[in-house]
Amino acid sequence: QSALTQEASVSGTVGQEVTLSCAGNSNNVGSYAVGWYQQISQGAPKTVMIGDSLPSGIPDRFSGSKSGTTASLTISGLQPEDEADYYCSTWDFSLSDWVFGGGTKVTVL
Amino acid sequence: QVQLVQSGAEVKKPGASVRVSCKASGYTFSDFTDYSIHWVRQAPGQGPESMGRINPNTGVRHSARKFQGRVTMTTDTSISTAYMELSGLRSDDTAVYYCGRVDCGGVYCLPVDTWGQGTPVTVST
DSSP states (O other), X not given: OOSBEEOSEEEEOTTOOEEEEEXXXXXXXXXXXXXXXXXXXXXXXXXXXXXXXXXXXXXXXXXXXXXXXXXXXXXXXXXXXXXXEEEEEEEETTTTEEEEBOOEEXXXX | XXXXXXXXXXXXXXXXXXXXXXXXXXSOOSTTOOEEEEEEEEOTTSOEEEEEEEOTTTOOEEEOGGGTTTEEEEEEGGXXXXXXXXXXXXXXXXXXXXXXXXXXXXXXXXXXOEEOOOEEEEEOO
């Protein structure tokens, strides 16, 4: 069982806006920056967001936010190449380790 | 650009050890740097799992509780390379092992910003 809770799946049509959530607690999401990783067909992860900062080379249709103990990744204007698994991760103070969510499969209809 | 290149796939028997390397380029690996290397693994069909991290500048390392006693993380700063060795391999250690760069220059370390391509490790008789 993952320390962070993500939706199992989210789907949308091309051009639609979708939002993925990552729920934790005050020891992790509520206190530390959350990273979001895109993984296509079980390939290597690619970081698409750290907190609300967009890494170099990532399209600006990706955005990140946080409210209390839940972080969100929004994809505005969904594209076919966005179809992937997305994982969230952050530091957990009580576990003294990084924790991950179970992942959300994004399907582009 | 920042790049992490890992060693190739490994097949090991139960009880053996495996060492995975991670060569960094495109940034300052050790001298007066705030970047650490984080090791993560992902079993087939599962989500990622943290194994630990090492600071190449100071040599300070932190292993996840699950792997304490079995994992050894080292660096060779002369060739900007980090290593992760896992001993006492079992079948459930079959996974893809990744290294990642983390920025520890602030109050705490940020999530991984750059990943290696992954090293598949298969443990089988």
